[in-house]
Structures are given as C-alpha cells and as structure tokens.
Amino acid sequence: MPNPPSGTATPGRVRVRFAPSPTGFLHVGGARTALFNWLxxxxxxxxxxxxxxxxxxxxxxEESVRxxxxxxxxxxxxxxxxxxxxxxxxxxxxxxxxxxxxxxxAYYCFCSAAELEARRAAAEKAGSAWKYDRLCVNLSPxxxxxxxxxxxxAAVRFLVPEGTVAWDDLVHGPTSFDxxxxxxxxxxxxxxxxxxxxxxxxxxxxxxxxxxIRGDDHISNTPKQILLYRAAGLEPPRxxxxxxxxxxxxxxxxxxxxxxxxxxxxxxxxxxxAMFNFLALLGWSPGEGREKMxxxxxxxxxxxxxxxxxxxxxxxxxxxxxxxxxxxxxxPERIVALVRPQLEAAGLLSADIEEGGARRAWFxxxxxxxxxxxxxxxxxxxDARPFLTDDFxxxxxxVKRYLGTDGNRMRALRAAFxxxxxxxxxxxxxxxxxxxxxxxxKAADYIHPLRVALVGTAVSPGxxxxxxxIGKERALRRIDRLIAFLDSRATAT
RNA sequence: GGCGCUAUCGUCUAGGGGUUAGGACGGAUGGUUCUCAGCCAUCAGACCGGGGUUCGAAUCCCCGUAGCGCUACCA
Numbered sequence: 001m002p003n004p005p006s007g008t009a010t011p012g013r014v015r016v017r018f019a020p021s022p023t024g025f026l027h028v029g030g031a032r033t034a035l036f037n038w039l040x041x042x043x044x045x046x047x048x049x050x051x052x053x054x055x056x057x058x059x060x061x062e063e064s065v066r067x068x069x070x071x072x073x074x075x076x077x078x079x080x081x082x083x084x085x086x087x088x089x090x091x092x093x094x095x096x097x098x099x100x101x102x103x104x105x106a107y108y109c110f111c112s113a114a115e116l117e118a119r120r121a122a123a124e125k126a127g128s129a130w131k132y133d134r135l136c137v138n139l140s141p142x143x144x145x146x147x148x149x150x151x152x153x154a155a156v157r158f159l160v161p162e163g164t165v166a167w168d169d170l171v172h173g174p175t176s177f178d179x180x181x182x183x184x185x186x187x188x189x190x191x192x193x194x195x196x197x198x199x200x201x202x203x204x205x206x207x208x209x210x211x212x213i214r215g216d217d218h219i220s221n222t223p224k225q226i227l228l229y230r231a232a233g234l235e236p237p238r239x240x241x242x243x244x245x246x247x248x249x250x251x252x253x254x255x256x257x258x259x260x261x262x263x264x265x266x267x268x269x270x271x272x273x274a275m276f277n278f279l280a281l282l283g284w285s286p287g288e289g290r291e292k293m294x295x296x297x298x299x300x301x302x303x304x305x306x307x308x309x310x311x312x313x314x315x316x317x318x319x320x321x322x323x324x325x326x327x328x329x330x331x332p333e334r335i336v337a338l339v340r341p342q343l344e345a346a347g348l349l350s351a352d353i354e355e356g357g358a359r360r361a362w363f364x365x366x367x368x369x370x371x372x373x374x375x376x377x378x379x380x381x382x383d384a385r386p387f388l389t390d391d392f393x394x395x396x397x398x399v400k401r402y403l404g405t406d407g408n409r410m411r412a413l414r415a416a417f418x419x420x421x422x423x424x425x426x427x428x429x430x431x432x433x434x435x436x437x438x439x440x441x442k443a444a445d446y447i448h449p450l451r452v453a454l455v456g457t458a459v460s461p462g463x464x465x466x467x468x469x470i471g472k473e474r475a476l477r478r479i480d481r482l483i484a485f486l487d488s489r490a491t492a493t
Numbered sequence: 494g495g496c497g498c499u500a501u502c503g504u505c506u507a508g509g510g511g512u513u514a515g516g517a518c519g520g521a522u523g524g525u526u527c528u529c530a531g532c533c534a535u536c537a538g539a540c541c542g543g544g545g546u547u548c549g550a551a552u553c554c555c556c557g558u559a560g561c562g563c564u565a566c567c568a
Contacts, residue, residue, distance in 0.1 A: 019568090020568095021567085021568045023567090023568080053568060055567095055568075056567060056568060058567090059567080059568090060568095086568095109566090113565095113566070116565095116566085124494085127494075128494085128495095129494060129495045129496090129564085130495095130564090131495090131564095155566050156566095157566095172498070172499095175497080175498085177496075177497075178496085181495070181496050181497090181564090182496095183564090185565095185566095186565080186566045187566095188566085189566040190566060191566080193566085195565090195566065195567085195568090196567070196568045197568095199568090200568085215562095216497095216498065216499095216561095216562070217561095217562055217563070218562095218563090218568095219497060219498065219562075219563075220496075220497060220498095220562075220563040220564070221563080221568095241498085243498090243499080244561075244562075246561080248504085250560065250561070251560090251561070252561075252562075278505095281505065281506085281517095282505075283505095285505085285506055285507070287506095287507060287508090288507080288516090289506080289507065289515075289516040289517065290516095290517095291505090291506095291516085291517055291518090308499095308506080309498075309499060309500090310498095310499055310500065311498095311499075311560090311561065311562090312504085312505065312506090313503095313504060313505075314504095315504050315505065315518070315519085317504080317518060317519055318504075318505065318517080318518045318519080319518095320518090321517090321518055321519085322518090324530095324531090328531090372530070372531050372532085373529075373530040373531065374530090375530090398528095401528090402528085429527095432527095442527095443527070444527055444528090446527090447527040447528080448527065448528070450527090451527075451528070457528090457529090458528060458529075459528050459529035459530075460528070460529075461528095461529090461530085462526085462527070462528090463527060463528085464527085
C-alpha cells in the first residue's frame with residue numbers, strides 16, 4: 001500500500017492526462033511524459049486519462065494512433081479513461097471561444113495571412129520584434145458582423161490582458177511572464193477550427209484535469225493557457241514541466257540521433273521493464289542511489305519535487321546495461337517465449353525445443369548458459385545458432401586467431417574424446433589436458449580450435465560447457481569437419 | 494532579436510553553508526580463466542566564470558557566460 005499523498009497534491013482526486021498528437025510514432029520523450037503522468041496518478045490513487053490531440057487533420061493518422069497505443073501497451077502504461085479524441089470536442093472548444101467573444105475578451109480579426117506576413121516582415125526589417133499589432137481590436141461588433149456576413153473570413157483572437165502571469169511550477173518553482181510579451185493568440189482559425197491552446201484548455205477543463213505534467217517546451221504556452229482559464233473564470237490546474245530528453249549533442253532528441261521511437265527499442269531487443277525503468281530515471285531520481293527498481297517501488301517513491309530541471313541525455317549504453325540486468329532476472333522459459341519469433345524467423349525453431357518437446361529442457365539449459373552474457377534479446381538468437389543447427393560458418397577472426405595449419409592436434413583430440421565415457425565436463429576436460437600434456441602442448445592449443453569447431457567463433461561460454469551441451473556425437477562430427485577444413489587448407493597452400 | 498528555462502565527473506545523478514563532494518553507466522588496471530562476457534577488487538574523473546553575504550560558499554544573492562526551449566491561423 002503506498003503512503004498517503006505528499007504535500008504536492010492538491011486536495012481532491014488527482015486527474016492527469018497524456019495528450020499526444022498522432023502525427024508519428026510514440027517517441028521516447030512522449031513515452032517518458034506518459035510514464036511520469038502514470039506514476040503520479042498511481043502514486044496518488046488518481047486517474048490517468050489518455051487524450052489523442054488529433055485536431056491537426058492534415059498530419060494526424062489512424063496508423064499513428066495505433067502505434068502510440070501499442071507503444072504504451074508495450075511499456076505497460078495503462079490508462080483509466082480514454083482514449084478520447086480531441087477532434088470530437090471541437091464544438092465545446094468553439095463554444096468557449098464564442099463565449100469569450102461575447103464577453104469582449106476575444107475579437108474578430110480580418111487580417112489575412114498574407115497581410116500579417118507582410119507586416120511581420122516589415123517589422124523585422126526595421127529590427128523590432130513582431131507581435132500582432134491589434135489592427136482589428138477596435139472593430140465594432142456591428143462592423144465585424146457586417147464583414148462576416150459579407151463573406152469575409154475572420155479568425156478569433158484572444159485579447160491578452162495586461163499584467164503578469166505567475167504560477168508555482170511543481171518542478172521549476174515560481175515562474176512568471178509579463179503578459180506584454182504575449183500576442184493576442186488566435187483561438188479560432190478563419191476556417192472556424194480551434195487552435196491548440198484553446199482546445200487544450202477546453203479539454204483539460206472538461207476532463208477535470210488537476211495536474212498538467214508535460215514537457216518543458218510547453219512552458220511558454222502556460223501563461224497563455226492560464227490567461228484563458230482566468231478569462232473563462234476557471235481555476236487553472238497545477239503545472240509540472242518536465243525537462244527535455246536530449247541527444248548526445250545536448251539538443252532535443254530527434255530522429256537524426258538515431259532511434260527515437262519506443263517500438264524501435266522493442267525491436268532492438270530491449271525489455272519493456274528495462275525501458276520503463278530507464279526512462280523513469282531520466283530526470284527523476286528517488287535518491288539513495290537506487291537504479292533498478294520494480295514498478296511498485298517506483299510508484300511508492302515517485303514525487304514531482306524530485307524531478308530535476310535539467311535536460312538529460314539519452315544514454316543507450318546505460319539502457320543496455322539495465323537491460324542486461326533485467327535479462328539476468330528472467331526465467332529461461334520467459335526468454336524463450338520472447339525470442340521465439342526471432343528464432344522462427346531465423347529458421348532455428350523446431351518442435352522438439354518448443355514447450356513439451358523432447359529437447360525443451362536441454363534448450364532451456366542452453367539459454368541459461370547464454371543468459372549472463374546477453375545484453376539484448378537478439379544476442380540469444382545469434383549465440384544459440386550453433387546449438388540448434390550445424391549450419392554455421394567459421395568466423396574470419398576465429399580462423400585467424402586460433403587455427404593452426406594442420407589437423408593433427410584435432411585428430412588426436414578427436415581420438416581422445418571418442419573413448420571418454422561418460423561424456424561429462426570433468427571427464428572431457430581431464431582428457432584434453434592429459435592429451436596436451438602428453439604431447440608437450442598447452443591446453444589452450446586444443447581448447448581454442450575446439451571452440452571454433454564447436455561454434456565457429458572465437459568467443460563462447462566455457463568450452464567444456466558447450467561441448468557437453470552439444471553432445472558427444474555432434475561434437476565429434478564438428479571436430480571432423482574442422483579437421484577436413486584444416487586439411488583442405490593445408491593442401492591448398 | 495525578444496521571452497523563458499537550465500548549469501555537480503564523458504553520461505545519468507545524490508548532496509546542499511564546514512563532506513576525503515557519494516553512487517550508477519561508460520573508461521582504465523588487476524583477479525577469476527580456455528576466449529569473450531559476467532563477477533570481484535582498485536583507479537582516474539565534476540561543483541561554468543566573476544563578484545558579493547559569511548569565520549567559512551559547490552550550496553544563498555547578484556552579474557556574466559554558455560547551452561537549450563518557445564517565439565504560427567502546428568500540436
């Protein structure tokens with residue numbers, strides 16, 4: 001049972017929302033925002049609402065909605081209400097704008113995009129910062145109505161009142177803006193569609209959102225929204241602005257930094273629990289140097305006050321390390337279930353290693369010996385290959401480093417192994433070492449080529465371990481194959 | 494340009510008027526050993542700069558500087 005909410009929460013039930021726009025995949029920044037909202041809601045026994053901000057009809061796609069839901073689902077971030085689609089609420093958004101219009105807190109603006117652009121260019125040329133010049137602010141309602149009826153298109157602008165706008169940001173502390181720096185923002189476009197700030201406020205009110213937790217690229221939208229709440233006579237929610245996730249160049253993480261979509265990380269073989277844990281630690285720390293934590297531990301420890309203000313670089317190496325930690329905790333059965341599709345795709349899946357199959361137990365042993373050295377799921381597929389098929393090559397590196405010019409040692413080893421019974425790790429190791437000693441060689445002179453014979457690579461788990469896993473019969477065949485390879489090489493040169 | 498936000502090891506961070514400035518990833522070295530990984534041990538590595546306040550500042554204040562974000566009839 002988590003402790004009662006700490007002082008940050010306003011009284012009453014916590015309601016938060018994640019509001020992605022479906023114009024692409026779920027990127028890690030968005031995922032982290034969702035995650036923090038989720039953690040906060042769970043911590044306070046509140047409600048997590050999912051709202052899809054699809055009002056940009058040009059760029060929003062259903063496919064994108066699907067991948068966002070898929071990404072959240074993969075991470076185990078579930079929502080209590082929604083998904084709601086913002087586009088369904090445009091009537092409410094418009095009604096709010098119309099109400100402000102009625103109360104003279106907003107006004108019609110007939111300036112066309114081209115006129116605006118011209119005036120802006122002129123202002124910039126003159127070296128002054130451009131802000132909408134309020135050309136239409138004093139139009140009488142009668143004149144506005146007349147021009148509207150005459151078919152002239154008009155946008156609705158919010159009349160920004162004078163004064164300062166301040167709020168106590170839950171992560172940044174007291175923050176304020178002079179409203180003089182704000183221009184009269186467009187609420188309704190000339191085609192009648194609502195703009196972001198209007199829709200956002202309208203929906204947050206409708207959904208009774210108590211805490212807006214979002215990226216700090218929204219800090220400059222916050223005063224506009226607070227002003228809108230005030231104009232509507234509504235109490236604004238609390239705001240918490242999260243630091244951005246950065247690429248290695250300290251710029252906001254984007255596609256040119258490589259993978260930014262959570263599904264890409266899934267496909268690269270990261271575990272959702274590792275990704276979740278890693279993302280939670282980006283900008284948040286529970287203190288005490290805790291790194292690897294369960295979801296419940298994170299929920300219990302989560303406090304907005306502990307979120308730091310500095311943007312954090314996404315360090316995939318650390319993600320990989322965390323992932324390896326999580327992989328290590330996984331039961332072999334779970335690992336098999338996770339890599340099964342890739343095994344199948346690689347043509348390595350056979351009935352006898354499936355659940356209930358004759359070699360199931362054996363295969364679980366293979367996975368177990370591979371576990372400690374695996375950082376990502378595909379590592380298993382790569383490393384399990386020589387256990388599942390004879391179809392593998394000798395790596396160039398292994399050949400260069402460990403293969404001599406003739407097969408004599410391997411011939412001797414093969415003969416020695418042939419008589420080892422039972423064929424155990426201890427017995428085979430003893431036989432190999434005895435053989436090496438009797439011939440005045442080092443054990444390594446046999447061990448390394450043997451590894452190449454067995455798995456084709458210069459690196460693997462302990463040779464005797466894999467030797468037993470592969471089994472006497474197959475091992476002898478593979479030694480034969482290496483001898484043949486060595487002999488053909490000898491005659492070729 | 495305007496406005497805003499930020500500033501502790503390479504990276505993620507803890508700490509916060511008096512500390513050997515702590516941990517994790519990554520790096521280096523050594524150990525285990527048949528390789529690599531793992532594991533264990535050790536090491537290197539930071540308070541952006543300048544002024545204040547103070548007996549004492551990385552910590553509080555101011556001023557710089559730098560980085561980032563926003564500056565749409567996108568969200």
